[in-house]
Amino acid sequence: LYQRAMASSTRVLDVLTSEIEISQGAFEPKKEAIVKSDIEFQSIDFAYPNRDNTFTRLSLEIMAGKTTGIVGSTGAGKTTLTRLLLRFTQPNGGKISWGGAPIDEWSLSHLRSSIALVEQHITLFPTSILENIRYGDATASDEQVFRAADVAEVTDFVNSLPDGWSTMVGEGGYRLSGGQRQRLAIARAVLKDAPLLILDEATSAVDNETEAALQRSIELVSRNRTTVIIAHRLSTIRNADTILVMDNGKIAESGSHDELIANEGIYTGLWAVQTGQRS
Numbered sequence: 001l002y003q004r005a006m007a008s009s010t011r012v013l014d015v016l017t018s019e020i021e022i023s024q025g026a027f028e029p030k031k032e033a034i035v036k037s038d039i040e041f042q043s044i045d046f047a048y049p050n051r052d053n054t055f056t057r058l059s060l061e062i063m064a065g066k067t068t069g070i071v072g073s074t075g076a077g078k079t080t081l082t083r084l085l086l087r088f089t090q091p092n093g094g095k096i097s098w099g100g101a102p103i104d105e106w107s108l109s110h111l112r113s114s115i116a117l118v119e120q121h122i123t124l125f126p127t128s129i130l131e132n133i134r135y136g137d138a139t140a141s142d143e144q145v146f147r148a149a150d151v152a153e154v155t156d157f158v159n160s161l162p163d164g165w166s167t168m169v170g171e172g173g174y175r176l177s178g179g180q181r182q183r184l185a186i187a188r189a190v191l192k193d194a195p196l197l198i199l200d201e202a203t204s205a206v207d208n209e210t211e212a213a214l215q216r217s218i219e220l221v222s223r224n225r226t227t228v229i230i231a232h233r234l235s236t237i238r239n240a241d242t243i244l245v246m247d248n249g250k251i252a253e254s255g256s257h258d259e260l261i262a263n264e265g266i267y268t269g270l271w272a273v274q275t276g277q278r279s
Helices: 002-017 031-035 078-085 108-113 131-132 142-151 155-161 178-192 208-222 257-263 265-273
Strands: 041-045 052-060 067-072 093-098 115-119 196-200 226-230 242-247 250-255
Touching: 002 155, 041 078, 052 093, 052 250, 078 108, 078 196, 093 242, 115 178, 131 142, 131 196, 142 178, 142 208, 155 178, 178 208, 196 208, 208 226, 242 257, 242 265, 250 257, 250 265, 257 265
Parallel strands: 067 226, 067 242, 115 196, 196 226
Antiparallel strands: 041 052, 041 093, 242 250
16 A cells, blocks of 8 residues: 555656646736637647648637637547647647737646636546535635536536535546536536636537536526637537638638528538438
């Protein structure tokens, strides 16, 4: 046991003392300025190691205070956009600007604290539901957690549990359904109250009824902030202000749902298949 503990400690120390592999600046714009700032991807080149280019001179704009939907086939580069914006990976060329500066001039911690990310696969911890939501803001009071839970429609299902907010989730959230895990993740994002909300396939693994409930929560959370919704289910992004259709690493189409349907292009075909109008 002692040897295992020492080995684990060594691995943790290796991580803590390792050099930061990406450069960062000291730019820390105020939240009020970030909320009003568009996000610009300018001539981005990117390729994963030993792979063909995912993006070649890709340019796009995400409008401040609006909801942007991003759709496309698997491998089109949708999630890569998120990874680049969070600086989990770096472009080979071009730049991403936000808040009046390229994001590589931002403090890395400030950049990531300005973004709330809800993914399909949620990280939950073996502690109470209350503390799992509080992970969005460790300084939040219980009352703030409860308000965030109300927005995410978490409260009713939590109150139905024998131990309520003290219910232990279990590592990975295995004691909860997929929809319940997603609601906790959305509540966590509400509590974080970041200027940018990214939902990456957040409703892809739930049934239609649960998706409808999650959609109500998403619409509430999206108000007064910049929101990016990456989706396979087009119903999730139907009401987005702008929808970007990605194909082979490029923006093939853009517009509102109605505009894209009228274009009778890629989006129209995807919509027809998903709504049963075409097999």
